Amino acid sequence: MSVAAVPHPALGIALVVAMTACFATMDSTVKYLGAFVPVLVILWARYSVQAASMGLWLARARRRAGGPGFRSAHPRFQLARGALLLTSSLFSFFGLQHLPVAEFTAINMLTPVAVTLMAGWFLHERVSRVRWALVIGGLAGALIMIRPGSGLFGWAVLLPLAGMASYACFQVLTSKLAGLENPFTTHFYTGLTGSLALSALLAASSVELAPTLRDAAPQHLALLLLIGTLGTSGHLMLVLAFRLAPTATLMPFMYAQLGMAVIVGWLVFRQAPDFWGWVGMAVIAACGAASAWLNMREAAQRQQALSAVSVDSIVD
Numbered sequence: 001m002s003v004a005a006v007p008h009p010a011l012g013i014a015l016v017v018a019m020t021a022c023f024a025t026m027d028s029t030v031k032y033l034g035a036f037v038p039v040l041v042i043l044w045a046r047y048s049v050q051a052a053s054m055g056l057w058l059a060r061a062r063r064r065a066g067g068p069g070f071r072s073a074h075p076r077f078q079l080a081r082g083a084l085l086l087t088s089s090l091f092s093f094f095g096l097q098h099l100p101v102a103e104f105t106a107i108n109m110l111t112p113v114a115v116t117l118m119a120g121w122f123l124h125e126r127v128s129r130v131r132w133a134l135v136i137g138g139l140a141g142a143l144i145m146i147r148p149g150s151g152l153f154g155w156a157v158l159l160p161l162a163g164m165a166s167y168a169c170f171q172v173l174t175s176k177l178a179g180l181e182n183p184f185t186t187h188f189y190t191g192l193t194g195s196l197a198l199s200a201l202l203a204a205s206s207v208e209l210a211p212t213l214r215d216a217a218p219q220h221l222a223l224l225l226l227i228g229t230l231g232t233s234g235h236l237m238l239v240l241a242f243r244l245a246p247t248a249t250l251m252p253f254m255y256a257q258l259g260m261a262v263i264v265g266w267l268v269f270r271q272a273p274d275f276w277g278w279v280g281m282a283v284i285a286a287c288g289a290a291s292a293w294l295n296m297r298e299a300a301q302r303q304q305a306l307s308a309v310s311v312d313s314i315v316d
Contacts, residue, residue, distance in 0.1 A: 008244045008245065009244065009245040011244050011245075012240075012241040012242070012243075012244035012245030013241075013245065013253050015237040015238075015240055015241040015244070016237070016238070016241045016253045016254060016256070017253055017256050018237055019233075019234045019235075019237040019238050019241070020253075020254065020256040020257035020260045021260050022230045022231075022233055022234035022237065023230070023231075023234050023257055023260075024101070024105065024257055024260035024261040024263075024264045024265075025230055025260075025264055026046075026226075026227055026230035026231055026234065027092075027096055027101050027104065027105065027261065027264075028101050028261075028264045028265060028268045028269070029223055029226060029227050029230070030042055030093050030096050030227060031096040031097065031101060031268075031269070032223075032268060032269075033220060033223045033224070033227070034093075034096065034097045036216075036217070036220050037212065037216060037220055037224065038207045038212060039093050039094055039097065040198060040201060040202055040205060040207050041202070041207060041209060041212050041213070041224075042093060042224065042227060043086075043089055043090065043093055043194070043198050044195065044198040044199065044202060044209065045224040045225070045227060045228050046089070046194075046227050046228045046231045047086070047089075047190075047191050047192075047193075047194030047195040047198060047228075047231075048191070048195040048198075048228065049191075049225060049227075049228020049229060049231075049232060050187070050188075050190065050191030050194070050195075050228060050231060050232040050235075051188060051191030051192040051194075051195045052191075053191075053228075053229075053232055054184065054187050054188035054191055054232070055070075055188055055192075057184065057188075058070055058184060058185065058188055061184075069185070070185065070188065071185075072181060072185060072186075072189060073180060073181060074180055074181060075189075077173075077180065077181070078181070078186065078189040078190070078193065079189075079193060080173060081170060081173055081186070081189075081190060081193075082189060082190045082191075082192070082193025082194055082197075083193060083197070084166055084167070084169050084170035084173065085166075085167070085170050085190055085194070086193065086194040086197055086198070087163075087166040088163045088164075088166040088167040088170060089163070089194070090163070091159045091160065091162040091163030091166065092104075092108070092159070092160060092163040094159050095156060095157075095159030095160040095163060098156035098159070099156055099157065099159075099160065100265055100269070100271040100273070101261045101264060101265035101268075101269070101271070102258070102261045102262045102265045102271070102272070102273050102277070102281070103145060103273060103277060103281075104160050104261070105257055105258055105261035106141075106142075106145055106258060106261075106277075106280065106281040106284050106285075107142060107145075107157070107160040107161060107164055107284075108160060108163070108164050108167070109255065109257070109258060109281075109284050109285060109288045110138050110139075110142060110161075110164050110284060110288060111164055111167055111168050111171065111288070113134060113135050113138035113139070113287060113288055113291055114164060114165055114168035117135060117168075118168055118169065118172050130294070131291065131294065134287045134290055134291045134294075135287075135291075137283060137286075137287040138283070138284055138287035138288060138291070140283060141279075141280045141281070141282070141283030141284035141286075141287060142280065142284060143280075144276055144279055144280035144283060145273075145276065145277050145279075145280025145281060145284070183239045184239075187232075187235060187236065187239070190235075191232070254289075255285045255288070255289055258281055258285055
């Protein structure tokens with residue numbers, strides 16, 4: 001039995017909390033570095049580090065123990081998944097240049113709510129009244145935090161909202177096709193798709209990659225590497241956590257990223273939400289967590305029903 005197959009809830013929770021710290025730190029680093037390095041170059045570094053590190057890992061694992069390797073059984077799935085995550089990152093990284101880290105993170109926490117909407121619209125799944133109430137509650141929390149007309153954030157709030165919608169599509173696609181690919185192979189192709197697409201975008205733009213990297217200060221190059229490492233490590237921690245503990249156990253701890261974002265945002269930028277910002281964030285977290293919990297409960301009920309049918313068929 002592999003180590004990943006042994007249940008270890010405490011370790012899984014620890015990995016999720018570490019993941020939220022990785023993503024909160026990455027977001028704050030992106031916001032800081034955006035004042036010195038073009039955002040497209042930051043994005044390119046984030047995905048290129050992932051592609052390079054996972055490529056080296058796969059090559060080494062295959063050579064040593066016949067690991068999963070680079071072959072993908074569903075290349076179109078890999079391309080679509082990578083494109084959706086890249087789109088989310090594009091909107092998010094640009095949005096971080098205009099929004100405080102805590103408020104930006106809170107908007108991203110609307111993802112479970114968006115997944116509920118998409119499941120109803122695109123997958124034709126039945127959406128209960130409770131789920132609709134959570135959707136409305138999550139949107140209300142966002143309005144409380146953003147306060148349209150207040151002049152706090154303006155048009156920039158559309159960027160994380162668009163990134164959140166893209167990430168929700170990414171999650172829906174991933175959930176529908178889960179188990180079809182080795183997660184480490186998928187992690188490599190996600191980085192490769194982003195790296196190649198961003199290389200093309202940079203070639204078509206006025207931003208010159210090689211001169212930018214050559215003229216960058218050493219500390220800025222180190223931060224580029226840090227961003228790529230944090231993004232790659234965070235997603236790997238999430239993959240490993242779901243192998244160590246049930247999703248229902250882990251999901252509440254995903255919202256630790258809100259707390260991490262507040263802490264890191266205050267330490268780096270001395271920015272903290274005001275009273276209504278805290279209220280909106282709390283409403284979003286509560287509705288998102290409840291929506292995620294309902295997803296996990298229904299999945300467990302479906303699994304129990306399938307198990308009961310299997311037992312009945314054996315008895316018969």
